[in-house]
Amino acid sequence: MSGLILVADDDEDICLALDLLLSSAGYQVVTVQDPKLLMQASVQKPDLVLLDMNFRSDTTSGQEGLVLLEQLNAEHIPVILMTAWASVELAVQGMLQGARHFIQKPWHNRQLLQLVKQQLEHQQLQQENQQLKQLLLPEETAWIAVSPVMQQLEQLVRQVAATDANILILGENGTGKSLLAQRIHQFSQRQQASFIGVNMAAIPETLFEAELFGHEKGAFTDAKQRRVGRFALAHQGTLFLDEIGCLPLHLQPKLLRVLESGDYEAVGASQSQHSNARIISATNADLAQMVHKGQFRQDLLYRLNTLVLQMPALRQRKADIPALAELAITHFCQKYRKPLMKLTKEAQHQLQSYSWPGNIRELNHVIERAVLLSHGTSLDSSALVMQGMVVPEQAAVQSLDLASMEQALIRKALAQSGNQLTEAAVLLGITRHALARRLEKYQMQGV
């Protein structure tokens, strides 16, 4: 086992002895005899510090070792305290303040080497654990914001994230409201605490209180165990109330109370709890209109909409479409183990000409289907099937012009039959003769 060990003791002989012992065991050793130099030496980020409890420049301040310990703790540098028999109490205090261990002077070489080895191994395990945890965390979701309207929103998000104000996100379905809420949390000072999401449309009315506030064991028939509510889980963090417009009117006062005071009671509990969760809510409903119709409480709306962010529809941010499509292509090619595909120019144009009523969610579905249907490495427009998209024969239907519709249907039948009049007539449900008459009328010669 190797590592850099910093020995801090004002006794020169002790420094020398430890230097010899630890170096011969393969460690790199730095010694300091002056407390003022300890923190300077610690910038080398030692793996361990052996700190003398009585390491002090004057004889009156017995607490100097503890002060240095605190500074090393703040730098996340592990410390083993060294103490004489007389100051074991002080060493115990040091352990309580975060020292990893202590050794008594005079020490046994074998024991000291064993302890150093253990501490360094422990340190390494902790680091590996941390790395593994990071691997297990969901990858950060990519956030595409190239268009001018999204660039503006980005700026606003960074400003409002830092405040603790409640935020209401408005926007059509599938525009990315949930993702935006997570992004605000990531940029906020609460990023280390939890982001807890709850979809108001998905909670049955009878379970609303239990879900948000928790319940005690036995509070109602199905309450077999005590349950922690979302407000408690989001304490110090962010609570995202999605589809807030779906919260029934009679339940709104309960939410209003916790938003006003932070206080609430779990179902079946006699004591109040407090949550300081920051509230981000989202909806595609017109809440002002709902207030007008008496479906949503005005006072609750005021609590929720301290700041309002408008998520643009995809058709208002067409410049983002190619990047969003590419992101989805990469995702689905990986998911379905297909070679990475590239959009043809024509396909890209087609995606940008469509109005996307289902926004990014619809775009992702269209790309998923296209990836499944395509072979090779290019994804062309024929694989893109958008609902409600105006294909030539539908154009006729949309124009409500009977003659153009008839021509479009004849063209389709001729194409499908390979210009075989009898077969095309069967497809159209008319006689061959009737078809021939229409071809003449419209001066059509086949396709």
Ligand SMILES: Nc1ncnc2c1ncn2[C@@H]1O[C@H](COP(=O)(O)OP(=O)(O)OP(=O)(O)O)[C@@H](O)[C@H]1O
């Ligand atoms: N800026 C973005 N960059 C990349 N992907 C995005 C972006 N915004 C949204 N998405 C993706 O679009 C999909 C829909 O996003 P999200 O669920 O956040 O929308 P929503 O507005 O909350 O939808 P709903 O109103 O239905 O709850 C998700 O797959 C999300 O990952």
